[in-house]
Amino acid sequence: MSPRREGGVGVAVLLALPLLLLLLLLPIARGAGIQCYRCTYKSISARRNRTDPIFPCASFDGHSKYVVTCPKSTMCEMKTFILDLPNGEIITTTTRDCAHQSVTYRRFTPSKGWHEVTDIFEDAHAEGCQLVEHTDGIKVTRTEHCFCSDDRCNGRLRYELTGGADAVRWSAAAAAVSALLLLAAR
Template sequence: MYNLKPSLQIMILYINIFYISHVSQVEAEGISCFKCLMTFTNPDDTDLLCSHFDGSAKFQVFCPTSTLCMKRTVQYKSKTSAVTTVQRDCAPQKYTSHTYNDADKQWYKKEEVITSAYDEGCFIGEHRGAPTGPPEYCFCSFHLCNSSPSQIGMFNKVYGAILAMLIMRLL
């Protein structure tokens, strides 16, 4: 069909592999997200505090009952300063219900992942009168997407531009 230079073919292959493996949408079998702790109960968890978040592998977790990652941003204000905290985690999508089996005469737990629990994107939460103001919640469906929303958006723009240039060159 098209006779591309081998170096261009390799570059297209690497770009597509990177895009598919890092930014592909997640199905119902789980997602990898960043997770950090707002407070710790175990002294060994001090390295996992959100104030120490650096995007490294120690903050990565696999979320088998989520299809989305979450990022929650809260700004605490005082008379003299403002502090912003960012919590990262798996989106809570697991729903547990109890069903009764008439034949066994027993109750059973039934767990399911509610994939429609949240929409992708960011929204401002409900203001409940706290001096902090309402939190901002962001939900995304790409592996490790809750490190920073702007990085995913920037990557998609760069990938789109490179793909457009390659298509233009092929035509």
């Protein structure tokens, strides 16, 4: 037996629509943290770093060996350092990593005594890029700090905002509503 229809739209569709929208619009839980690319201006061995090796950004190709999970961050960072030499030469280097958003400190409570606490400040950085320029009279250095909040978003050669997870959720919600209305109109 098919659902009763009111005004051409099935009752089941009308009941399912608010639930679907709610699920699509809820923030997506990251669990272990955001995934970012990590590389620096030169290689750092696993032995010296005491974890995984860190590869140089000069050979960055987006390979999975550059991917790290950032449990203490909700954003990725890409820094580009630009040095203008007096002879007109420009030297550029880039680093990629998890954005620094946490502070760890010791706290005393009567029940636990002294223990470490880590606070993560989700609003520590604004999404986007900011160029900072320094001059010492002889040379000019510029640093472009870029922050983004999607997995592996710091892998682009040039940072561009993609709209983030919210834009993806809104697009998915609009597509789901359109599909449901088309099905109900049949």
